[in-house]
Structures are given as C-alpha cells and as structure tokens.
Amino acid sequence: MSSQPQREMNSESLEPRPRTPMSDAEARNWLQRTWDDGKGFTSWFQQVHHTVIGRRYIITAFCFFLLGGLLAALMRIQLSHPENHFLSPDFYNQVFTMHGSTMMFLFAVPVMEAFGIYMIPLMMGTRNIAFPRLNAYSWYLYVCGGIMLYVAFVLNTGPDVGWFAYPPLSGPDFSPGKRADFWAQMITFTEVAALAVAVEIITTIFKLRAVGMSLNRIPLFGWAMLIHSFMVIFAMPAVALDSSMLLMDRLISTHFFNPAEGGDALLYQHVFWFFGHPEVYIIFVPAMGIVSEIIATFSRRPVFGYPALVLALVANGFVGFGLWVHHMFATGLPMMGYSFFTAASLMIAIPSAVQIFCWIATLWTGRINWKTPLIFVIGFFAIFVLGGLTGVMLASVPLDTQVHDTYFVVAHFHYVLIGGALFPLFGGIYYWFPKITGRMLSEKLGLWHFWLFFIGFNLTFFPMHILGLKGMPRRVYTYLPQNGWGTMNFIATVGALFMTAGVLFWLYNIWTSYRRGPLAGDNPWGASSLEWATNSPPPIYNFDELPTVNSRTPLWTATAENPVIRGLRIDDREVLITRVLDAEPDHINSFPKPSPWPFWSAMATTALFVGSIFNGYALYIGAIPLAFTLTMWFWPKKHEIALEEAEGVRR
Amino acid sequence: MSASIANSQQPPRREIDVSALPKTVFGSGQSILWWGTMGMVVIEGTFFALLLASYFYLRTRVTDWPPAQTVPSLNFGTINIAIAVLSLIPNYLAKKAGSSFNLAGCRLWLTIMSLISIVCLFLRWFEFSSLNCMWYDNAYASVTWTILGMHTVHLITDGFDTWILNIMMFTGPIQGKRFMDVSENALYWNFVVLAWIPIYLVLYWAPRWL
Ligand SMILES: [Cu+2]
Numbered sequence: 001m002s003s004q005p006q007r008e009m010n011s012e013s014l015e016p017r018p019r020t021p022m023s024d025a026e027a028r029n030w031l032q033r034t035w036d037d038g039k040g041f042t043s044w045f046q047q048v049h050h051t052v053i054g055r056r057y058i059i060t061a062f063c064f065f066l067l068g069g070l071l072a073a074l075m076r077i078q079l080s081h082p083e084n085h086f087l088s089p090d091f092y093n094q095v096f097t098m099h100g101s102t103m104m105f106l107f108a109v110p111v112m113e114a115f116g117i118y119m120i121p122l123m124m125g126t127r128n129i130a131f132p133r134l135n136a137y138s139w140y141l142y143v144c145g146g147i148m149l150y151v152a153f154v155l156n157t158g159p160d161v162g163w164f165a166y167p168p169l170s171g172p173d174f175s176p177g178k179r180a181d182f183w184a185q186m187i188t189f190t191e192v193a194a195l196a197v198a199v200e201i202i203t204t205i206f207k208l209r210a211v212g213m214s215l216n217r218i219p220l221f222g223w224a225m226l227i228h229s230f231m232v233i234f235a236m237p238a239v240a241l242d243s244s245m246l247l248m249d250r251l252i253s254t255h256f257f258n259p260a261e262g263g264d265a266l267l268y269q270h271v272f273w274f275f276g277h278p279e280v281y282i283i284f285v286p287a288m289g290i291v292s293e294i295i296a297t298f299s300r301r302p303v304f305g306y307p308a309l310v311l312a313l314v315a316n317g318f319v320g321f322g323l324w325v326h327h328m329f330a331t332g333l334p335m336m337g338y339s340f341f342t343a344a345s346l347m348i349a350i351p352s353a354v355q356i357f358c359w360i361a362t363l364w365t366g367r368i369n370w371k372t373p374l375i376f377v378i379g380f381f382a383i384f385v386l387g388g389l390t391g392v393m394l395a396s397v398p399l400d401t402q403v404h405d406t407y408f409v410v411a412h413f414h415y416v417l418i419g420g421a422l423f424p425l426f427g428g429i430y431y432w433f434p435k436i437t438g439r440m441l442s443e444k445l446g447l448w449h450f451w452l453f454f455i456g457f458n459l460t461f462f463p464m465h466i467l468g469l470k471g472m473p474r475r476v477y478t479y480l481p482q483n484g485w486g487t488m489n490f491i492a493t494v495g496a497l498f499m500t501a502g503v504l505f506w507l508y509n510i511w512t513s514y515r516r517g518p519l520a521g522d523n524p525w526g527a528s529s530l531e532w533a534t535n536s537p538p539p540i541y542n543f544d545e546l547p548t549v550n551s552r553t554p555l556w557t558a559t560a561e562n563p564v565i566r567g568l569r570i571d572d573r574e575v576l577i578t579r580v581l582d583a584e585p586d587h588i589n590s591f592p593k594p595s596p597w598p599f600w601s602a603m604a605t606t607a608l609f610v611g612s613i614f615n616g617y618a619l620y621i622g623a624i625p626l627a628f629t630l631t632m633w634f635w636p637k638k639h640e641i642a643l644e645e646a647e648g649v650r651r
Numbered sequence: 652m653s654a655s656i657a658n659s660q661q662p663p664r665r666e667i668d669v670s671a672l673p674k675t676v677f678g679s680g681q682s683i684l685w686w687g688t689m690g691m692v693v694i695e696g697t698f699f700a701l702l703l704a705s706y707f708y709l710r711t712r713v714t715d716w717p718p719a720q721t722v723p724s725l726n727f728g729t730i731n732i733a734i735a736v737l738s739l740i741p742n743y744l745a746k747k748a749g750s751s752f753n754l755a756g757c758r759l760w761l762t763i764m765s766l767i768s769i770v771c772l773f774l775r776w777f778e779f780s781s782l783n784c785m786w787y788d789n790a791y792a793s794v795t796w797t798i799l800g801m802h803t804v805h806l807i808t809d810g811f812d813t814w815i816l817n818i819m820m821f822t823g824p825i826q827g828k829r830f831m832d833v834s835e836n837a838l839y840w841n842f843v844v845l846a847w848i849p850i851y852l853v854l855y856w857a858p859r860w861l
Pocket of ligand 1: 323
C-alpha cells in the first residue's frame with residue numbers, strides 16, 4: 001500500500017516531466033489503446049465513452065419518437081370521422097396518455113440530452129464527458145424506464161390519465177389498478193437519468209473546455225445546453241417529487257391530494273407545472289442552440305449579437321420558472337395571481353423575439369448556403385412564430401378560460417414543440433449526421449422529408465385551432481356528426497399521413513446514406529466549432545491533439561501559431577481540467593475506465609423502482625443490491641490505481 | 652482557411668506543456684468532483700425546498716395545524732440536531748485532514764464521523780415516533796413524515812458513504828483521489844446538516860407557532 005502522500009503538494013515546486021518524442025501515428029496508437037473500451041458482448045455493458053453512449057441515447061430517443069408517432073397516427077385514424085369505432089374509449093385513453101408521456105419524457109428531453117452528450121465534449125475540445133460512468137448509468141435507467149412503460153402498455157396496463165396525471169382522476173379512488181403507478185414510476189426513471197446528465201454537462205462545460213475557450217467564447221449550443229442543464233436541475237425535482245407524492249397517495253395511503261383529509265389536488269398542479277412550464281424551455285433551449293449553430297454555419301459568418309443571444313437564453317431560463325400558473329387559469333386563483341402570471345407570460349416573448357431578430361440579422365448579412373439543415377431552421381421560424389403568437393393569446397386569462405382544454409391548446413403546443421424543437425432537431429440531424437457517421441445525408445431526400453413534414457404538419461395542426469374555437473375538447477375519443485367537426489378532423493388526419501410519409505423519407509435517407517452516402521470528411525459544412533476539428537466519425541479519444549482556441553469561431557480563425565496541449569499521459573486516460581471563467585489549464589484528472597457496475601447498478605435501481613410499485617418492502621430489500629453495486633462501482637481497483645500513479649508515457 | 656487545427660502535420664507547433672500540473676486539488680469550484688457534489692446538493696436542496704413549500708401550502712388548506720393532533724415531541728429531534736451541529740467540528744477536521752494528505756487524521760476523523768452517523772440514525776428512529784402521528788392520518792402527517800423520511804435517506808446515504816470511505820482509508824490502496832473524496836464527503840455532510848436546520852424548525856416548531 002502506498003501511503004505516501006502525493007508529490008504535487010504545492011504548485012510552486014512543479015517541474016515539467018520528461019516526455020517521449022514520437023510520431024503522430026505512434027501517439028494515435030497509444031491513445032487508441034488507452035481510450036478503447038473494448039468490443040464484444042461483455043464490453044458492450046462496460047463502455048463509457050460519450051460518443052458511444054451518446055449514439056445509444058440518440059437511437060433510443062428516436063425509437064421512442066417513432067413509437068409516440070405511431071400512437072399519434074392511431075389517434076388521427078380514430079378521429080378522422082365522427083362516431084368511429086377503430087379504438088375503444090379505454091384504449092384511446094391509454095393511447096393519448098402514452099403518446100404525450102412518450103414524447104415529453106422519453107423523447108423530447110432525452111433527445112436533447114443525447115445530442116448534448118455526443119456533441120458537448122467535442123465542442124469543448126476534450127476527450128470524454130465528465131462522470132462517464134454516471135452517463136452510462138443514466139442511459140440504462142432511461143431505457144429501463146421506457147421499456148417498463150411499454151411492457152405495461154402492451155399488457156393493457158398503460159397509463160390512461162393524461163400525460164400530467166392530475167389527481168383526483170389519477171388518485172387511488174378513481175384509478176384503481178396499476179396503470180397510474182407505472183406512469184409515476186416512469187417519471188422517476190427518466191428524471192434520475194436526466195438529472196445525472198445535467199450534472200455531467202454542467203461540469204463538462206465549466207471544467208473541461210479547451211484552453212482559451214473563456215466563457216464568452218463557448219459555442220451557443222454549449223450555452224444552450226448549460227442553461228438547459230440548470231433548468232433540469234431546478235425543475236425535474238418538482239415532477240419527481242410530485243409523482244412520488246402521487247405514488248404514496250396511491251400505495252401507502254398518504255393524503256397529499258385528498259381534500260377529505262386536509263390535502264389538496266391543486267397542490268399537485270402547482271408542483272407539476274413548476275416543472276411543466278420550464279420543461280417546455282428545457283426542450284426548447286437546446287433547440288435554440290442548434291438553430292444558432294446552423295444559422296452561423298450556413299450564413300458563413302459568426303452569429304450576430306452573441307451576447308444578446310446568450311442573455312436571451314439566460315432570461316428564458318429565469319422567466320421560465322415564473323410562468324407555471326398560466327396552466328392553471330381555469331382553476332380559480334386570486335386575481336393578483338392572474339395578473340402576475342399573465343404579465344410574466346407576455347414577457348417571455350421578449351427574449352424569444354431578441355433571438356429571432358439576431359438570427360434574421362445573421363442571415364441578412366451572411367452569404368447563405370441553402371442546405372437542408374438551414375431549410376429546417378427556416379421551417380422552424382415559420383411555425384414557431386405562429387406557435388408563439390397563440391401562446392401570447394393564451395397568456396390572457398379571458399381567452400384562456402374560453403379555449404381551456406380544447407384543441408386550440410393542442411394546436412398551440414404542437415406548434416411550439418414541433419415547430420420550436422423538432423424542426424431544429426431535424427436540422428441538427430442533417431447538420432451533425434456527417435460528424436457522427438462520417439457520411440452525408442442526401443439533400444434531395446432531405447427536401448422531400450422537409451416539404452412533406454412541413455405541409456403535413458400545418459395540415460394536421462392548423463385546423464385544430466379552428467376545432468378548438470368551435471369547442472372541440474381535448475382527449476375525447478370520438479364526436480357526433482352534428483358537432484360539425486368532421487371536415488377539419490379529416491383534414492388533420494390527411495396531414496398526419498403526409499407527416500408519416502415525411503418521416504419515412506427521413507428514415508430511408510438515414511438508412512441509405514449510412515450505408516453508401518458520400519464521405520463527409522472532417523468539416524463538410526465549413527463550420528467553426530471544435531467538433532469539426534477531428535475526424536468524422538471522431539476517434540474514441542476525440543482529438544489527436546487537444547486543441548486550443550483563440551476566438552468564438554476557432555476553426556475560422558485558427559493559425560499555425562495556435563498552440564497544442566502537450567504533456568498529458570497517453571497511456572492513461574488523462575484529461576486536462578481548465579478554469580471556469582478563462583479556461584486556463586488548472587489540473588489533470590485520470591478519467592474512469594470501463595466498468596460493468598454502472599450497468600449492474602442500473603439493474604438494481606430498476607428492480608427497486610419496479611418492485612416498489614407492487615410492494616413497499618421492495619424499497620428496503622432492493623436497497624441492498626443497489627448499495628452493493630454502487631460500492632463496487634466506486635471501489636478503487638488496484639490495477640487502475642497502479643496505472644494512474646505510474647510515471648507513464650507523456651507526449 | 653485551415654479547417655483543422657488538430658490534425659495539422661506541420662512542425663514546429665507551439666506547445667503548452669501541462670505535464671507539471673497537479674492531479675489532486677481541493678479548492679472550491681476547482682475539481683470536477685466538487686462540481687458533481689454541488690450538483691447533487693443543489694438537486695436535493697431543491698427537493699427539500701419544494702417539500703417545505705408543499706408543507707406551507709397544505710397549512711393554508713386547514714384551520715388547525717396540526718389538525719386534531721398533538722404537536723411533535725421535542726426531545727429526540729432536538730438532541731439529534733444538536734449532535735449534528737456539533738459534528739460539524741470533527742467533519743471540518745476530517746476535511747482538513749483530507750486536504751493535507753494526513754492519512755492518520757483521515758482515519759481518525761472519518762471513524763468518528765462514521766460513529767456519529769450511526770448515533771444520528773439511531774436517534775432518528777425515535778424521532779419518527781415522537782412525531783405523534785402516522786403518515787396515513789391526514790395531509791399534515793403525510794408531509795411531515797415525508798420530509799423527515801427524505802432527510803433520513805440522506806442520513807443513510809451519507810453514513811454509508813462515510814463508512815465505505817473509512818474502510819478504504821484502512822484497507823487501501825490509497826491515492827490522491829481518496830483524499831479528495833474525504834474532502835467532498837465532508838462537504839456533503841455540511842449540506843445534510845444545513846438542510847436539517849430548516850427541516851427541524853418546520854417539523855418541530857412550525858406546528859407550535861403557526
Ligand atoms: Cu407554460
């Protein structure tokens with residue numbers, strides 16, 4: 001046992017260590033061997049690199065997207081004409097609940113985090129995400145939560161109480177059985193996963209940036225993921241707490257939401273929307289980051305108004321927490337509350353407008369390169385502005401109470417979420433697919449995808465505004481011919497068909513391009529940020545040499561004088577840690593090696609969460625394997641310590 | 652425009668040699684471990700804040716607080732928090748032993764902290780019965796039990812963490828990272844005690860004052 005304290009006790013006595021002269025090829029060999037997580041079945045469960053986990057996250061999220069889309073198609077078929085009996089009322093309830101829960105919790109938030117996991121370490125110019133094992137753990141948990149929900153669904157135990165599961169409907173009196181329990185526990189799974197990723201991303205952005213990338217040089221997608229992560233940290237505990245209180249009311253007879261025993265169902269709504277409104281921004285803010293990256297790259301100039309854009313994101317982050325009551329205007333609150341939350345809801349339009357104007361200015365003054373990523377961003381402008389306008393309408397209490405729980409609201413939030421998040425996300429896929437796979441997507445198929453989806457989207461959701469104004473309520477499984485809603489609903493269903501076709505074109509594009517698309521090269525778009533400074537796809541160690549940065553657009557301003565980082569060990573996973581504000585070198589960290597224990601910990605966690613739905617004692621019994629696996633995860637391995645403490649090979 | 656600064660082959664490149672930088676640091680905001688710990692602290696702090704907000708929200712729903720119950724007895728809760736506050740001293744010494752690579756000091760103070768965590772958990776057991784209510788009685792009882800339960804989870808996890816870390820300090824192998832762990836573990840206990848103070852005031856005194 002080496003009980004000798006470390007050598008590096010104060011930094012004045014530090015002397016540079018001897019380094020080994022070697023060729024670039026030799027260095028690459030070392031790095032490959034050091035950072036490789038191994039191949040094969042057992043290695044798969046031990047992998048911890050962010051590109052590997054990020055790819056899994058992206059693929060998983062889009063699987064859930066397709067499932068959620070399938071459910072939406074079922075609903076559109078059911079509603080295509082009056083008095084349809086395609087789905088039973090009970091199944092319809094499960095379908096709309098599963099659709100909303102899938103899209104919000106299993107797709108929208110995870111997919112944004114997925115791109116953060118993949119791209120942020122590359123954009124920051126480092127070799128892995130902070131806490132890579134936690135990252136792997138979060139993916140296993142996310143997958144298990146999603147699988148649990150869908151297993152319950154195919155066993156006819158899918159939740160049927162709406163994606164926000166209000167009590168008393170979701171409470172023990174009106175929802176006996178296990179359906180609502182699975183919903184509540186799925187929340188626990190996904191929120192733990194999301195919180196873990198948020199901590200990783202904040203730490204990566206604050207501490208693992210390339211030397212020279214001071215705060216005011218972080219790419220806007222980095223800022224967006226930073227704000228996103230802070231919002232996750234303050235918002236997600238609310239929904240996790242709320243769903244836990246609901247579970248306790250249902251399973252162990254607490255009375256949080258039971259008015260007969262001093263509880264209050266409205267408490268649920270307050271806590272839920274304290275999460276639920278920021279949730280919109282949690283989804284939307286990363287999309288804004290993607291938009292900023294795409295607009296700068298395809299205008300071939302640095303984005304206009306960088307400080308304004310950053311401040312707008314920060315303002316979104318703060319104001320987003322002061323809006324939740326606008327989801328509760330129909331519940332009868334004090335007048336003062338109405339005025340305050342109306343004002344706050346109108347105010348959020350200001351930072352959004354600032355962003356739009358900065359982007360327009362960038363496009364206006366740039367040399368535009370019309371490619372699919374940019375076209376999706378233009379689609380985003382059109383749709384999102386409409387969604388924003390109906391949002392301002394809904395912020396006023398009289399209008400809101402009129403159209404509350406109607407299809408007007410359904411139209412509004414699909415314009416905001418599909419327009420504000422999915423279109424930028426599709427743009428982001430066309431933008432980053434070459435980096436992730438090394439191949440370009442087809443522009444031609446991309447245009448088909450765009451137009452089918454864009455037209456289909458408006459056909460589907462624009463009529464819903466009118467349906468809402470005509471009084472069609474949300475969540476009804478059918479309606480009568482004399483309601484006069486048939487035509488609009490039929491148009492909406494046709495639109496859904498177009499959207500489906502668009503998605504099929506997209507999938508076909510991915511399928512063929514992945515196999516034989518043209519090779520992308522390092523930087524096919526001539527972009528400016530660091531993820532384009534390495535191969536496509538990036539090697540497992542990300543960068544041959546750790547880059548340094550001399551501007552906000554490093555690849556556009558790089559010169560031969562740009563220094564590279566030397567002196568890190570290449571036979572151990574050493575990573576350079578930099579300072580929060582100015583990103584100057586601070587210290588070195590040996591990053592974790594592959595480990596099976598994040599997987600086993602996630603299995604133990606899953607057993608505990610699923611078990612506790614059926615029996616409270618699962619909490620106590622399940623804690624034992626969880627404690628064991630977590631201990632094994634953190635228990636130091638002799639050979640790893642020996643490696644980390646060795647003098648090693650430096651270049 | 653040079654599209655790639657990382658793959659450029661032209662020697663000679665200017666270099667920044669970082670080989671002499673330390674691997675073990677203790678400043679706040681310096682290590683990634685510190686940021687990870689703070690992330691946990693903020694997440695769990697948000698949980699507590701929301702729970703306490705729910706407590707006061709539920710207070711406004713009824714006329715009597717606690718409704719038709721006796722207030723919690725003070726004895727165990729007060730002794731327990733007194734011990735917790737006093738434990739900040741050995742906790743500080745453990746942190747100091749960690750950041751000065753003092754292995755013997757780490758062993759001593761971590762052992763004391765491990766024992767304190769057992770005492771706190773033991774007293775916590777009796778705290779539940781001194782709440783004078785059961786969680787299924789009414790909403791007041793539900794929220795009271797949940798707050799105390801939630802904090803108990805923190806006592807358990809931090810206690811477990813301290814035990815494991817202490818065992819590692821005795822069995823080895825030791826490296827710089829372990830001393831950082833000691834420091835971060837102490838930081839986390841500070842949070843557990845800090846969160847405890849408002850919780851104690853709300854659970855034990857709010858029913859008396861409100
Ligand atoms: Cu809202």
